[in-house]
Amino acid sequence: MTAFEAEAMPHLKRLFRLAAWLTPDRIGAEELVQETLVLALASIKQLEGESDACVWLIRIMYQVKGKPSARWRSWGKHRAIGGISDDRKITAVVSFEPRTPQDVTEEEVSGALRCLPPELREVILLSNVEDLSYKEAADVLGITVGVVMMRLARGRKMLRANLRATVDRRGNASDERIARAFTAERGGTNAVL
Numbered sequence: 001m002t003a004f005e006a007e008a009m010p011h012l013k014r015l016f017r018l019a020a021w022l023t024p025d026r027i028g029a030e031e032l033v034q035e036t037l038v039l040a041l042a043s044i045k046q047l048e049g050e051s052d053a054c055v056w057l058i059r060i061m062y063q064v065k066g067k068p069s070a071r072w073r074s075w076g077k078h079r080a081i082g083g084i085s086d087d088r089k090i091t092a093v094v095s096f097e098p099r100t101p102q103d104v105t106e107e108e109v110s111g112a113l114r115c116l117p118p119e120l121r122e123v124i125l126l127s128n129v130e131d132l133s134y135k136e137a138a139d140v141l142g143i144t145v146g147v148v149m150m151r152l153a154r155g156r157k158m159l160r161a162n163l164r165a166t167v168d169r170r171g172n173a174s175d176e177r178i179a180r181a182f183t184a185e186r187g188g189t190n191a192v193l
């Protein structure tokens with residue numbers, strides 16, 4: 001095993017999970033991870049000054065993602081059947097505040113995350129899912145710690161609102177089904193006996 005393999009391979013699952021959120025399909029995620037590893041291998045000497053190989057790899061991933069390239073522009077033209085994500089990991093670590101509905105499904109949390117603007121979603125993913133510190137997330141994204149904190153606060157607020165709306169829609173749909181069933185039982189009238 002080479003020094004690069006020893007440093008990079010333990011982080012492969014984390015890189016792929018993050019790439020799955022940064023790209024619209026499995027093929028794009030695989031290509032992003034592959035290009036990240038190719039660039040990391042070419043610049044392995046830079047790792048010597050880094051304290052955390054995973055943060056270094058994520059920083060490279062964001063550089064690769066930002067490169068204008070025909071390959072990256074083709075993301076989304078082909079979709080993986082069923083999509084990809086590690087929703088259990090995401091829902092297990094996204095911190096909820098008390099006002100957030102607690103009876104949400106993993107799919108509802110994933111959907112609420114996907115509705116966030118990319119700049120807010122990526123800060124939540126790096127901070128809450130990948131456990132990067134604010135400083136590490138700021139370094140990866142090339143922004144200040146203050147901006148990370150602001151985006152995290154806005155993102156969490158929007159996430160809570162999205163989840164509340166989801167639960168409200170689910171509740172309204174359930175109420176409507178009950179009303180229709182009740183109406184059908186009563187012979188088509190809404191009269192309450």
